[in-house]
Amino acid sequence: MKMDATVALKWMSIFNDKIQTNKDYLSELDTPIGDGDHGGNMARGMTAVMEKLNAEKFENAADVFKVVAMQLLSKVGGASGPLYGSAFIGMTKSFQTSDSLADAVQAGLEMIEKRGKATVGEKTMVDIWASVLADLQQDQLTVARVQEYVQASADLKATKGRASYVGDRSIGHIDPGTCSSGYLFEALLEASK
Ligand code: ADP
Ligand code: MG
Ligand code: MG
Numbered sequence: 001m002k003m004d005a006t007v008a009l010k011w012m013s014i015f016n017d018k019i020q021t022n023k024d025y026l027s028e029l030d031t032p033i034g035d036g037d038h039g040g041n042m043a044r045g046m047t048a049v050m051e052k053l054n055a056e057k058f059e060n061a062a063d064v065f066k067v068v069a070m071q072l073l074s075k076v077g078g079a080s081g082p083l084y085g086s087a088f089i090g091m092t093k094s095f096q097t098s099d100s101l102a103d104a105v106q107a108g109l110e111m112i113e114k115r116g117k118a119t120v121g122e123k124t125m126v127d128i129w130a131s132v133l134a135d136l137q138q139d140q141l142t143v144a145r146v147q148e149y150v151q152a153s154a155d156l157k158a159t160k161g162r163a164s165y166v167g168d169r170s171i172g173h174i175d176p177g178t179c180s181s182g183y184l185f186e187a188l189l190e191a192s193k
Contacts, residue, residue: 001192003101008061011191012053012068016046018183029176033163037078038176045076045084062095079116079161080177083125086111101188102136109133116160123156123163123170125177132185143186150174150182 001007019026019042026039049071058064065088073085090111094104109129118124128149135141151174158170161177 001101002099003061003095003104003192005058005060005064007191008064009053009058011188012046012049012064014187014190015184016050018187019043019046019180022179022183026176026180029174029179033158033166033170033173034176035162038080038180041076041078041080042084042180045072045081048072048075060095062092065092065095080125080180083112083116083177086115087129101192102133105129105133105136118160121156122160123153123158123175123178124160125175125181127153127156127175128178128181128185132181141185141189143189146182146185146189150179153178 019039023039023043026042027036028039030036030038049068052067052071053064056067069085069088069092072081072088075081076084087108090107090109091104094100094107098104109126112126112129113119116124116126118126120127120130128146131149132141132146135145153175154172156171156175157168158164158166158175163170163173163175
């Protein structure tokens with residue numbers, strides 16, 4: 001699969017659909033361990049993303065992701081806007097020099113880590129990005145695995161982000177940012193079919 005502008009636009013459109021459909025669910029996940037705004041944050045950001053993507057013509061995937069990054073950075077408050085925005089900046093830069101999806105996800109993950117200073121196991125979106133990266137490198141990413149990573153976040157105790165404020169009480173709840181990242185990677189699999 002080559003990540004050209006058409007596949008990139010399809011990926012973002014499917015991701016947007018999943019975010020809008022599951023907006024309330026994402027905010028429900030953010031309620032016991034956060035401030036209940038993750039669905040609203042992501043829905044507002046992706047609406048702004050789609051407005052810009054639908055209004056412009058694109059030559060390549062990097063140019064698509066650059067718009068996604070800028071919209072998420074400027075339109076989404078909270079932790080997730082800067083984190084997703086940074087991830088898409090990393091992916092933009094990667095696709096400017098490499099065709100590899102694994103390289104792009106690696107660059108995205110590195111930007112998330114740089115921005116949020118979380119490492120694997122802290123119950124943040126870093127966990128699922130790292131697991132998906134390993135799967136892409138071994139060409140074994142599936143929807144079932146993505147969903148497994150989302151569920152696995154429930155077992156962890158949050159030590160970064162807002163969910164860390166509730167300490168042990170974060171255990172047993174799915175991490176909202178991991179769930180939205182799960183939609184991102186499910187959308188990727190659907191778009192690249
Ligand atoms: P806020 O917590 O500011 O309300 P959101 O609710 O939109 O922002 O996003 C929360 C999500 O952001 C969490 O579920 C988690 O996955 C992710 N997150 C929070 N802090 C970090 C961090 N330091 N590194 C990576 N991801 C983080
Ligand atoms: Mg929140
Ligand atoms: Mg918030």
